[in-house]
Amino acid sequence: MMKKIAAGAGSAAPAAQGKVIKMAPKIAYRNLFHDRMSLLVTLIGIVFSVVLVAIEVGLYKGSENKIATVLDKAPADLWIVPFGTKSFDDPSLLIGHEKYAALSTPGVLKAEDMIVSFSAWRKPEGGKKTFILVGLDWANGGTRPWSIDEGEVDDLNLPNAIAVDRSYFKDLGIEKKGDYAEINNQRAQVTAVTKGIRSFTTLPYGFTPIATARKFTGANASQSTYVLVTLEKGANLEAVRKSLADRLQGAEILTHDEFTRRSINYWMFSTGAGLALITGMVLGAIVGVVIVAQTLYASTKDHLNEFATLRALGASASYIHAVILIQALLSAVLGYAAGMLLAMLAIYRLSVRVPTLTIVMTPKIAAYLFALTVGMCVFAAITAIRKVTRIDPAGVFNR
Amino acid sequence: MSKAPRASNGPRPLLEARNIVKTIGTGAGELHILKGVSMDLRPGELTLLMGPSGSGKTTLLSILGCILTATSGELHLAGHQAVGQSSEDLAEIRRQHVGFVFQSYNLFPTLTAIENVLVALDVRDARSLDPMETAAEALKSVGLSHRMHTYPSKLSGGEKQRVAIARSLAGRPSVVLADEPTAALDSENGKAVMELLAEVAKDPTRAVMAVTHDHRTLHYADRIITIEDGRIVGDDRSPNHKGPDNGAASKKKNVAA
Numbered sequence: 001m002m003k004k005i006a007a008g009a010g011s012a013a014p015a016a017q018g019k020v021i022k023m024a025p026k027i028a029y030r031n032l033f034h035d036r037m038s039l040l041v042t043l044i045g046i047v048f049s050v051v052l053v054a055i056e057v058g059l060y061k062g063s064e065n066k067i068a069t070v071l072d073k074a075p076a077d078l079w080i081v082p083f084g085t086k087s088f089d090d091p092s093l094l095i096g097h098e099k100y101a102a103l104s105t106p107g108v109l110k111a112e113d114m115i116v117s118f119s120a121w122r123k124p125e126g127g128k129k130t131f132i133l134v135g136l137d138w139a140n141g142g143t144r145p146w147s148i149d150e151g152e153v154d155d156l157n158l159p160n161a162i163a164v165d166r167s168y169f170k171d172l173g174i175e176k177k178g179d180y181a182e183i184n185n186q187r188a189q190v191t192a193v194t195k196g197i198r199s200f201t202t203l204p205y206g207f208t209p210i211a212t213a214r215k216f217t218g219a220n221a222s223q224s225t226y227v228l229v230t231l232e233k234g235a236n237l238e239a240v241r242k243s244l245a246d247r248l249q250g251a252e253i254l255t256h257d258e259f260t261r262r263s264i265n266y267w268m269f270s271t272g273a274g275l276a277l278i279t280g281m282v283l284g285a286i287v288g289v290v291i292v293a294q295t296l297y298a299s300t301k302d303h304l305n306e307f308a309t310l311r312a313l314g315a316s317a318s319y320i321h322a323v324i325l326i327q328a329l330l331s332a333v334l335g336y337a338a339g340m341l342l343a344m345l346a347i348y349r350l351s352v353r354v355p356t357l358t359i360v361m362t363p364k365i366a367a368y369l370f371a372l373t374v375g376m377c378v379f380a381a382i383t384a385i386r387k388v389t390r391i392d393p394a395g396v397f398n399r
Numbered sequence: 400m401s402k403a404p405r406a407s408n409g410p411r412p413l414l415e416a417r418n419i420v421k422t423i424g425t426g427a428g429e430l431h432i433l434k435g436v437s438m439d440l441r442p443g444e445l446t447l448l449m450g451p452s453g454s455g456k457t458t459l460l461s462i463l464g465c466i467l468t469a470t471s472g473e474l475h476l477a478g479h480q481a482v483g484q485s486s487e488d489l490a491e492i493r494r495q496h497v498g499f500v501f502q503s504y505n506l507f508p509t510l511t512a513i514e515n516v517l518v519a520l521d522v523r524d525a526r527s528l529d530p531m532e533t534a535a536e537a538l539k540s541v542g543l544s545h546r547m548h549t550y551p552s553k554l555s556g557g558e559k560q561r562v563a564i565a566r567s568l569a570g571r572p573s574v575v576l577a578d579e580p581t582a583a584l585d586s587e588n589g590k591a592v593m594e595l596l597a598e599v600a601k602d603p604t605r606a607v608m609a610v611t612h613d614h615r616t617l618h619y620a621d622r623i624i625t626i627e628d629g630r631i632v633g634d635d636r637s638p639n640h641k642g643p644d645n646g647a648a649s650k651k652k653n654v655a656a
């Protein structure tokens with residue numbers, strides 16, 4: 001049994017070049033799977049967090065998309081909006097000369113009128129519903145109606161014609177394309193039906209040519225809510241913005257992004273709708289951190305003797321931290337995978353059951369969530385790491 | 400203490416401790432555990448450290464192994480001055496030069512025998528052409544080739560301690576320190592472990608010191624240091640020890656006896 005002891009044990013060790021079998025991940029992995037119950041609790045914590053945060057973020061993102069529904073389809077370099085406009089859905093009217101003022105400003109290629117107006121919809125069977133009337137000027141090269149599911153864009157050129165979204169049929173008291181209603185006490189006909197155009201508020205959108213919208217709202221022939229300005233190639237945006245602002249008192253000149261942000265901030269923060277979502281998100285993350293920190297700390301305490309042994313064997317502090325961090329990362333990966341799967345399932349089920357709910361999940365959001373989960377677990381590892389940093393390797397000896 | 404001629408003429412010591420003092424606590428609660436211990440460990444020798452319970456054996460071993468720092472004194476280990484070093488520097492010294500064997504084995508329960516040995520190689524960043532082979536060889540040298548992939552819970556106490564010895568040797572330390580390695584073993588396994596340590600000590604590049612209570616282990620020793628109340632009170636070369644070469648022969652005779 002003792003043959004070769006003297007020379008045997010490490011005879012191959014001093015080779016300068018060679019490979020090292022990394023044991024830190026193995027120790028971490030075995031520690032993790034050794035305490036099945038604790039692993040289960042950790043994973044439940046992470047899954048809970050991931051699902052909660054995924055849905056909250058998805059709802060938040062969905063809300064942003066809804067708030068910017070029309071804005072996203074109406075690209076422009078600059079928007080001329082009535083002074084004090086809080087969001088896209090907060091319409092009033094400009095004076096009426098803005099489009100021509102814009103067109104005569106150096107650097108402006110194109111200017112487009114748009115009407116956005118709260119209007120009263122009287123259902124055929126009686127009852128009223130306020131909606132947001134959007135008048136677009138595609139006849140003059142402006143924004144064209146989109147997502148038409150039934151009928152044609154040209155069908156909107158009929159007198160008093162309007163397009164509404166199928167998902168609002170019930171709210172508007174109609175059943176099909178061709179149905180009649182009254183808008184601001186004028187007879188109107190649904191000649192086209194859109195699909196999937198939802199607003200952030202409970203008010204439906206209705207789309208008409210701008211002339212029809214002026215007629216329904218009583219605006220004069222040159223008036224609009226917004227003027228969308230497209231710049232010539234190479235024009236200086238700030239210079240154009242400045243000369244527009246100088247010429248147009250009572251109006252604000254916003255970039256497309258500024259108007260989008262302003263609209264989103266208004267609905268998400270001034271009204272508090274977004275705050276609830278963000279609170280949910282933060283709470284979800286906190287719950288995750290607390291649970292993971294707890295279980296990781298408990299697991300580290302259970303294996304303290306092994307960490308002390310590692311230290312006695314000469315492991316550097318960073319080696320031991322690596323073991324704990326790998327445990328945290330493994331938990332993160334497993335928890336994220338399970339959590340994301342469950343979140344996708346939940347989002348799918350929710351969107352089937354409540355079609356008006358928009359929960360957005362994109363690869364980018366998923367990637368952010370993964371980073372968040374990893375960050376959460378690493379953060380949770382701090383208490384465990386502090387614990388092992390304080391261990392005394394002398395504890396390995398029986399006294 | 401005893402100035403045996405061999406001790407002064409022998410090879411350079413691998414470990415030299417001068418006037419090691421360990422004091423714990425302050426004021427009225429001050430506890431003097433080690434009160435000025437000087438000793439050295441020479442390559443190719445198995446030194447036993449004996450003494451009553453509470454006399455400071457474990458504390459001394461911890462200090463010699465750079466696990467604990469002395470309150471004062473000097474400690475040279477394979478050319479490094481250890482007293483006053485940072486905990487990371489001490490870890491580095493342990494990593495390069497010290498192997499430990501513990502009374503309660505301290506194997507990783509979640510790792511197999513060979514994985515336990517691999518951990519010691521990994522921690523040391525000991526590059527070898529084939530770590531698996533190095534670890535397998537270490538296990539073979541302690542007679543456990545057939546238990547390489549067994550978890551500690553399935554090993555006997557003696558087997559566990561042999562895995563621990565294989566682990567302590569895997570990084571080729573110059574000093575191996577064992578704290579009561581046989582205390583938890585029955586006499587047969589205890590004997591096997593002591594034989595193993597004596598064999599380990601035959602390497603002319605390595606010094607082995609084992610703390611023991613067990614008088615049955617005495618005849619494996621090349622040298623016996625006795626400590627009482629934090630002071631060395633005896634340092635004797637084994638009467639059987641006649642030099643590194645024929646010492647083994649005399650030990651073998653004792654094993655047979």
Ligand SMILES: Nc1ncnc2c1ncn2[C@@H]1O[C@H](COP(=O)(O)OP(=O)(O)O)[C@@H](O)[C@H]1O
Pocket residue numbers: 399423430432450451452453454455456457458459
């Ligand atoms: N960290 C410590 N705190 C308090 N007392 C200690 C500590 N370490 C050792 N001692 C005391 O020092 C004395 C020597 O301990 P130790 O070295 O473990 O002795 P031995 O191993 O010889 O039994 C004992 O009385 C023990 O209680």
Ligand SMILES: [Mg+2]
Pocket residue numbers: 398399456457458
């Ligand atoms: Mg002791």
